[in-house]
Amino acid sequence: MxxxxxxxxxxxxxxxxxxxxxxxxxxxxxxxxxxxxxxxxxxxxxxxxxxxxxxxxxxxxxxxxxxxxxxxxxxxxxxxxxxxxxxxxxxxxxxxxxxxxxxxxxxxxxxxxxxxxxxxxxxxxxxxxxxxxxxxxxxxxxxxxxxxxxxxxxxxxxxxxxxxxxxxxxxxxxxxxxxxLKKDVTGFIANRLQTALMREAFHLLNEGVASAEDIDKAITAGPGFRWAFSGPLEIADFGGLDTWQRVFDNVAPELAESKEAPVIIRERVKQNKLGTKSGEGIFSYEEATVIRKLRERDRQFIQLWKVKRENKSRKRS
Ligand SMILES: NC(=O)c1ccc[n+]([C@@H]2O[C@H](COP(=O)([O-])OP(=O)(O)OC[C@H]3O[C@@H](n4cnc5c(N)ncnc54)[C@H](O)[C@@H]3O)[C@@H](O)[C@H]2O)c1
Known part of the structure; x- marks a missing residue:
């Protein structure tokens, strides 16, 4: 034990x-x-x-x-x-x-x-x-x-x-x-999925498709909102695999394919713009803001965690 x-x-x-x-x-x-x-x-x-x-x-x-x-x-x-x-x-x-x-x-x-x-x-x-x-x-x-x-x-x-x-x-x-996992693969599952998404986010930013704030919002107010409760494979089932077949056929050829870190990341790293730890990355930060943001993030995570825990115990009872 x-x-x-x-x-x-x-x-x-x-x-x-x-x-x-x-x-x-x-x-x-x-x-x-x-x-x-x-x-x-x-x-x-x-x-x-x-x-x-x-x-x-x-x-x-x-x-x-x-x-x-x-x-x-x-x-x-x-x-x-x-x-x-x-x-x-x-x-x-x-x-x-x-x-x-x-x-x-x-x-x-x-x-x-x-x-x-x-x-x-x-x-x-x-x-x-x-x-x-x-x-x-x-x-x-x-x-x-x-x-x-x-x-x-x-x-x-x-x-x-x-x-x-x-x-x-x-x-x-x-x-x-x-x-x-059933296989010993690099990046396991979650970081592979996350990296695929990040590659496209940086590609969209590089192409000037939207502001950095709006690209982030496209996730937090969109797919991210449901991802805490529905995974991508179930989402495909609920949307309809016929619909997703068309989405893939139309969108997949347009997606970023790079095998290395995005240009924007490489450039920022060269300039020592590493994100919160250096005060600037994609956005700019003051130390006090970072601490406040982390607290606020954790507050929201605790609320989400409580909802998930209640869902789990409701399913069990
Ligand atoms: N940071 C993340 O988001 C994250 C997420 C998942 C997994 N990981 C993995 O977790 C591990 C730790 O990452 P981290 O971000 O906490 O690193 P970190 O640099 O914040 O902490 C590492 C700590 O290990 C200590 N240390 C170094 N050698 C040691 C030794 N021989 N014995 C005892 N302590 C020693 C250092 O003093 C330091 O405090 C890494 O393998 C990392 O890849 C990190």
């Missing part, structure tokens, strides 16, 4: 993961090589949980319980030695991940599951230098990890069935909506 969780890497993803598991009732050790990152994570989790209380998603008592369930530990051995489920959320550099797997060997319990939150590496690559392949799995969460329900699961043929089973049970227990 999974009781103790260890999260390695307390950055953007690791902090959200620690929060998600703690709110789900687990005891969590959050580890990082950087003390500063651990301090930042602690503050982030505190602010996030306060927002959940403000939005009446959890009670003050649940918040206090979650806060007390997380231990911030700079020593790797102490963080993982009694963990049943370990999630690595360190930077997307294969050598770093391999080095960590080597370090974990001998430190972790013989039956502990090791999940990687990689967003790009196939599991076949990860296990090349992992001494515990049969207990390894990819569990790809989405940012903000404490709010987005999807987790993409990728197993290797060496991964034991019970590892997949236990991982799924754990994820359901903390309210996630996992999917298990």
């Amino acid at each position: 999974v009781e103790k969780i260890a999260i390695i890497g307390s950055g953007v993803m690791g902090s959200g993961l620690a929060q998600a598991f703690a709110v789900g009732g687990y005891s969590v050790s959050l580890n990082d090589v950087s003390e500063q990152s651990l301090r930042k994570a602690k503050k982030m989790i505190l602010d996030n949980l306060a927002l959940h209380v403000e939005q009446e998603d959890i009670s003050e008592k649940q918040k206090q319980h979650a806060l007390a369930s997380i231990t911030y530990i700079a020593n790797l051995e102490t963080a993982v030695c009694d963990a049943d489920f370990i999630v690595e959320a360190i930077p997307e550099v294969i050598e770093l991940k391999w080095a960590l797997f080597q370090q974990l060997n001998g430190l972790i319990k013989p039956e502990a599951i090791v999940a990687s939150n990689t967003s790009t590496f196939p599991i076949s690559r990860l296990i090349e230098k992992a001494p515990f392949a049969e207990r390894m799995i990819i569990a790809h969460f989405f940012n903000p990890a404490h709010l987005v329900p999807l987790v993409e699961i990728v197993r290797h043929q060496q991964t034991k069935d019970e590892v997949v089973q236990k991982t799924l049970e754990l994820l359901y227990h903390i309210g996630k909506e996992p999917i298990v």
Whole structure:
């Protein structure tokens, strides 16, 4: 039975993961090589949980319980030695991940599951230098990890069935909506779909078809509005496959086909216009606006999360 969780890497993803598991009732050790990152994570989790209380998603008592369930530990051995489920959320550099797997060997319990939150590496690559392949799995969460329900699961043929089973049970227990891929493909499912959409969005912007604001609105007020509840394949069925056949035949030949990052992205990156982190990307940002926008985004996600959770419990009853 999974009781103790260890999260390695307390950055953007690791902090959200620690929060998600703690709110789900687990005891969590959050580890990082950087003390500063651990301090930042602690503050982030505190602010996030306060927002959940403000939005009446959890009670003050649940918040206090979650806060007390997380231990911030700079020593790797102490963080993982009694963990049943370990999630690595360190930077997307294969050598770093391999080095960590080597370090974990001998430190972790013989039956502990090791999940990687990689967003790009196939599991076949990860296990090349992992001494515990049969207990390894990819569990790809989405940012903000404490709010987005999807987790993409990728197993290797060496991964034991019970590892997949236990991982799924754990994820359901903390309210996630996992999917298990049947093939080990680059970008998994969600990022492939997202990249296809982004390629077209940047193409439309480059062609001057509409303003950046309106291209975004075409999604948030349009397809995005229904995507939280209907996937593209079901949408095709409801629209009629005959209609979608005509849409594809007319529109597909006009779509962007580039095999590399869009020109607009390349140009902005060259000018160090990286988005919110540098104050300018497609839009311009002031630091205070970014924080306000993130809070507002999370407030809306919490409301959506509550609607989804209520739908799920209505379906069950
Ligand atoms: N940011 C996203 O939107 C996102 C979404 C899904 C998956 N991911 C994946 O999650 C992983 C982490 O991404 P992130 O955005 O949280 O990165 P991040 O840079 O915000 O955080 C990584 C943290 O790992 C720490 N770290 C580095 N080496 C370490 C080690 N050996 N032991 C312990 N801690 C170590 C760093 O100090 C840092 O705090 C990556 O594999 C990334 O591809 C990211």
